[in-house]
Amino acid sequence: MATINFLYRSKRDVSNLNIRLLYRVADGNSENGFMDKVLSAKTQYEVSRTYWKNLHKSNSKDLDIKNKQAEVNFDLSKIQKHVLDIFNETFDKKSLTNAWLKEQMEKYYNPIQKIEDMPNDLIGVIDSYIKSKKGENKPASIKKYYVVKNKMLRFQSYLGKQIFIIDINDEFKRHFVNYYKKESYSQNTTHRELVIIKTFCKYAKSKGVLTSPELDTLKLKREIVDKIFLTFEELDAIDKKEYEHDYLINAKDWLVLSCFTGQRVSDFMRFTKDMIRLESGKKFIEFRQVKTGKLMTVPLHPKVLEVLNRRNGEFPRKISDPRYNEYIKEVCELAEIDEVIEGKKQKNISEDKKVSKIRTVSGLYPKHQLVTSHIGRRSFATNFYGTIPTTLLINVTGHSTEAMFLNYIGKSNKDLAVELTKYF
Structure with a gap:
């Protein structure tokens, strides 16, 4: 059973009362099996020191004092009811702190207007x-x-x-x-x-x-995952490989474009020649990112211009995300991007062949099996890191901060220290 007291803790003549909540909870670690808890917080209820210390609990027959006592007791009973109602609805009373009691005081004086049909499940x-x-x-x-x-x-x-x-x-x-x-x-x-x-x-x-x-x-740790990307050498092998089918050539060109523009599939698959503009003799592509809404202006790398020149200035034919993910795995397999590395890929782990239970499974796989639509953006960021100033790379990838960018490409403090030696 919980008890609430109100205390005058100030040395000033007039001050706000403190509220103190006392209760007992079960505790297997203590000798008697219980633990006494005492929480305190400041209220916004103001009284004089003289009244609280000398008159509040007096048996005065003065009508004004009796009326004042009734008024104060009524006001404090509302605060008490507010706290006890929430306390009684709280499941884990052992974890309550002074901060919790302070929050209840804030809610009392600044109540949230609860929407009547708002569910609580x-x-x-x-x-x-x-x-x-x-x-x-x-x-x-x-x-x-x-x-x-x-x-x-x-x-x-x-x-x-x-x-x-x-x-x-x-x-x-x-x-x-x-x-x-x-x-x-x-x-x-x-x-x-x-x-x-x-x-x-x-x-x-x-x-x-x-x-x-x-x-x-409530927090959980993230698992550190290896960042898969395509090196310049691998991209060169992919681009020079001759493919028998047009759908593979089309997917290969999109893959090269993505690795040299650093954009998400939701953005680069929308590219058209109408988005390209010429400024000071250089070509740029201008678009608004789907995910962030940011207006982007990205210079076109010579490798991008090579692809466009082969296609008479046009971008490759648009394809769906699932087909693109499927085709670029085939492209990389034919280009012999088959180094066995540690990574994760989605598998059906169901023992019943009629039931689909797709999960991401860690293991050692040929690299081409780990290639997805996201690899273009990460390849751009990783390959050009250290050769192009990070602030300029962030401008292309659209990351909000340098910390987010470095985490994205998996750079540790040791990697940064090695990069720093270049300037010594």
Whole structure:
């Protein structure tokens, strides 16, 4: 059972009262099996030192003093009820801190207007979040939210109970991680989707739904993954290889273009000659990135101009992302990009051939099997790092910061130190 006291802690004549919450929780590590907790925070309720110390609990018969006592007790009882109501709804009381009590005071004085039909379960909140973001987020982001929703529906079936926002805590994380391991999802998928779930919870919190005090501390480590890219030598071999079929020549040209423009497939596959402009005798391509909305102006590398010249100034024929990913693997295999390296690729791990269970699996594979549409952007960033100033490379790739760019190409402190020796 919890108890609340109000204290006058200031030496000033008039000050705000402090609130103190006292309660006991089970603790297997203590001698008597319990642990006493005391939380404190400052309220915005102001009284005089004289009144609180001498008059508040007095048995005065003065009518003015009695009225003042009744007024103060009524006001403090509302604060007390607010805190105890939230306290009683909180599952993990052992983890509560002074910061939690301070947050409850802020909510009391600045209440969030809760939307009446706002759900408090995870699936309901996901649906509300998706609805709120349609027209604002890219279709790829909305698709990602639906993927997480479907996984959480299966997770609920696995747990045998509905998941509420207030239950997204350390215990949830433990079950979540174990379930993802059981389903053979990668560490980075588990990390990424926990971050998305926290985003849903924070959205719910902004709408007045109670969340766990442990929410902000829920974190998972990312797995370090080798950054796969094509070297200049490999790109030269790919470009010089003679391919029998037109669809492979078309895909090969797109691959070369991507490796020398540093753009995502969602951007370079939209390139047309109408986007090219001439300035000071140099050719540039100007477009707006689909993912970021940034207006980009990228100079065309001589290798890009070679491809365009072979095609009478036209870009290759557009193809779908799945076909492009399929074709460039074939292109690289024919060009003998077959060094066996460590990497990850998607496989169907289901023992039942009629059931598809696609997962990302680590292993040693011929390099051409690891080539995807993303390799162009990473190859550009990696190959030109150290020869072109990083600030200029970032301008082409569209990364927001140098730190993001260096993480993207997998550069460590040691790599940076080696680069620094060039200037000594």
